[in-house]
Amino acid sequence: MSRRAPKLARGVALVGAGMSKFGAFADKTSRDLFVEAFNAMAKSVDKGMDTGDIEALYVGNFSSDLFEGQGHVAPIMADWVGLVPKPATRIEDACAASGVALREGIIAIASGLYDIVLVSGTEKMTNLPTERVTDTLAAASDAVYEASCGFTFPALYAAIATAYMAKYGATVEHFMKVGIKNHNNGALNPKAQFNKSIRDLMNARIEKAKQKGEPVPQWNDELDFLKDPKANPVVAWPMRLFDCSPITDGAACLLLVAEDMAKSFSNNPLYIVGTGQGSDHALHEREDLTTIGAARTAARTAFEMAGVIPDDIQIAEVHDCFTIAELVATEDIGFFKPGEGYKAAEEGITARNGAKPINTSGGLKSKGHPVGASGAGQVVEIWAQMRGEAGPRQVPGKDIRLALTHNVGATGGTCTVHIFQRR
Amino acid sequence: MTEEREFNSASFYQFLAEKKLMAARCRNCGVLYLPPHPICTKCHGPDMEWVESKGKGKLAAFTVIAVGPSFTLDEGYSRENPYLVGIVELDEGPKVSGRIHGIDPGKPEDIKVGTPLTIEFMEPEEGKKCYLTFNTL
Numbered sequence: 001m002s003r004r005a006p007k008l009a010r011g012v013a014l015v016g017a018g019m020s021k022f023g024a025f026a027d028k029t030s031r032d033l034f035v036e037a038f039n040a041m042a043k044s045v046d047k048g049m050d051t052g053d054i055e056a057l058y059v060g061n062f063s064s065d066l067f068e069g070q071g072h073v074a075p076i077m078a079d080w081v082g083l084v085p086k087p088a089t090r091i092e093d094a095c096a097a098s099g100v101a102l103r104e105g106i107i108a109i110a111s112g113l114y115d116i117v118l119v120s121g122t123e124k125m126t127n128l129p130t131e132r133v134t135d136t137l138a139a140a141s142d143a144v145y146e147a148s149c150g151f152t153f154p155a156l157y158a159a160i161a162t163a164y165m166a167k168y169g170a171t172v173e174h175f176m177k178v179g180i181k182n183h184n185n186g187a188l189n190p191k192a193q194f195n196k197s198i199r200d201l202m203n204a205r206i207e208k209a210k211q212k213g214e215p216v217p218q219w220n221d222e223l224d225f226l227k228d229p230k231a232n233p234v235v236a237w238p239m240r241l242f243d244c245s246p247i248t249d250g251a252a253c254l255l256l257v258a259e260d261m262a263k264s265f266s267n268n269p270l271y272i273v274g275t276g277q278g279s280d281h282a283l284h285e286r287e288d289l290t291t292i293g294a295a296r297t298a299a300r301t302a303f304e305m306a307g308v309i310p311d312d313i314q315i316a317e318v319h320d321c322f323t324i325a326e327l328v329a330t331e332d333i334g335f336f337k338p339g340e341g342y343k344a345a346e347e348g349i350t351a352r353n354g355a356k357p358i359n360t361s362g363g364l365k366s367k368g369h370p371v372g373a374s375g376a377g378q379v380v381e382i383w384a385q386m387r388g389e390a391g392p393r394q395v396p397g398k399d400i401r402l403a404l405t406h407n408v409g410a411t412g413g414t415c416t417v418h419i420f421q422r423r
Numbered sequence: 424m425t426e427e428r429e430f431n432s433a434s435f436y437q438f439l440a441e442k443k444l445m446a447a448r449c450r451n452c453g454v455l456y457l458p459p460h461p462i463c464t465k466c467h468g469p470d471m472e473w474v475e476s477k478g479k480g481k482l483a484a485f486t487v488i489a490v491g492p493s494f495t496l497d498e499g500y501s502r503e504n505p506y507l508v509g510i511v512e513l514d515e516g517p518k519v520s521g522r523i524h525g526i527d528p529g530k531p532e533d534i535k536v537g538t539p540l541t542i543e544f545m546e547p548e549e550g551k552k553c554y555l556t557f558n559t560l
Contacts, residue, residue, distance in 0.1 A: 149520055150495050150500075150554075151508050162534075
């Protein structure tokens with residue numbers, strides 16, 4: 001059977017995007033974070049929007065059930081912003097939940113069923129102690145054949161890292177450098193959970209030791225700091241604390257409309273010219289442990305739909321739930337050849353002032369990873385960068401016309417890729 | 424002799440408790456599945472048979488886990504006493520996830536992808552689940 005070229009039956013535009021602050025908020029539930037993101041989104045619509053015109057809600061959420069004892073979140077989110085009785089649908093695809101929600105929103109508009117759709121993601125993770133969060137995240141792997149022997153979510157990415165090191169010669173320092181880069185970006189993002197560079201964090205520790213009259217740690221630079229097991233303990237070797245995205249509360253909201261309506265909402269809308277999604281086996285069943293097949297499938301589909309190639313993409317937000325994941329992502333998308341991602345990162349190509357800036361928001365690593373909200377959160381950064389509204393972290397010297405988001409569920413059972421164009 | 428058991432996880436873990444590592448093989452195209460699958464994902468044929476694996480292979484990927492899930496805390500593991508898990512590529516082809524014994528988790532830098540491993544069957548204990556475990560040759 002021959003495959004039909006992927007295309008949308010009609011165009012879809014992004015006319016608003018906003019997020020809550022990402023972090024740990026003891027007094028906030030997922031609905032509070034959702035409302036915060038909704039208000040930020042509404043403010044971003046240049047010509048204003050009327051909530052009553054929104055026809056449907058798609059909300060990505062991994063596990064409010066386990067994180068906060070709240071299932072069935074979609075109608076609650078709809079209710080809290082005044083959308084009842086409009087259809088409200090929750091999508092659970094682990095950490096790709098809101099990337100998939102975005103794709104479902106696009107498909108709903110492209111089909112002609114709706115003209116105006118709200119897409120969101122929300123997750124409230126910090127109620128639980130770390131070991132219970134570990135259990136909950138491990139539920140996104142294969143509970144019967146992976147988690148059963150003691151694999152955790154960080155451990156699965158750590159296994160990818162050891163396979164990558166063995167195959168391509170990368171070292172733990174290459175992973176650390178990804179974290180340093182993303183924290184440098186996050187330091188410029190007021191909504192990031194870690195609004196600090198690794199150097200800031202290191203200097204703060206030194207200051208604290210001095211104030212307390214304790215022995216002052218002798219770290220020459222960030223790498224020294226990151227190699228110190230006291231400052232940066234192993235979670236699942238070779239992934240240490242600063243290789244892992246944090247446990248985060250947060251939400252993000254996006255407003256999608258049919259392309260022909262875009263200009264009545266926005267002076268500077270973004271057009272979604274490519275959407276792709278793929279699936280993959282459990283990690284151990286993959287032929288190659290250093291690549292995520294779902295990401296390759298999603299990227300190929302999105303590029304084919306958009307009629308562009310990886311070299312055309314000017315900036316990207318990719319799913320760096322762990323530092324190794326960013327390297328694999330940049331190869332799966334096709335920015336770099338297999339095994340070349342870590343070299344490109346080391347050369348600074350993926351830095352904010354490099355040729356291919358990756359994760360200017362700080363990425364999941366520094367901005368935070370409220371798992372079900374991360375896919376929509378990535379789009380908030382692309383929205384700001386493409387419209388020249390990213391403030392001190394605006395990518396220098398680029399008129400950004402094409403950008404990409406890459407959102408992975410767990411170890412790659414699901415992946416979505418979206419391509420955005422500014423005309 | 425072909426075993427008449429369903430191609431599901433209950434059978435797989437029952438076999439494991441009986442100290443047999445069993446794979447499902449597609450009678451149509453011969454592809455081997457371990458963990459067992461009830462339908463061949465290559466030719467989509469539903470006709471499978473059980474075959475025993477020798478349980479020998481090599482380490483394809485690994486990690487030393489310092490922060491484990493709750494049940495490993497109950498097993499006595501901790502940041503100070505981490506444990507090793509990995510993906511093992513069996514000689515027959517399939518790769519599986521398992522616990523790895525016989526290698527020092529205290530020195531992860533020294534662990535080599537490609538290290539030969541053999542299945543180590545757990546003694547079934549009341550109220551305790553068996554899982555795949557491998558040891559060095």
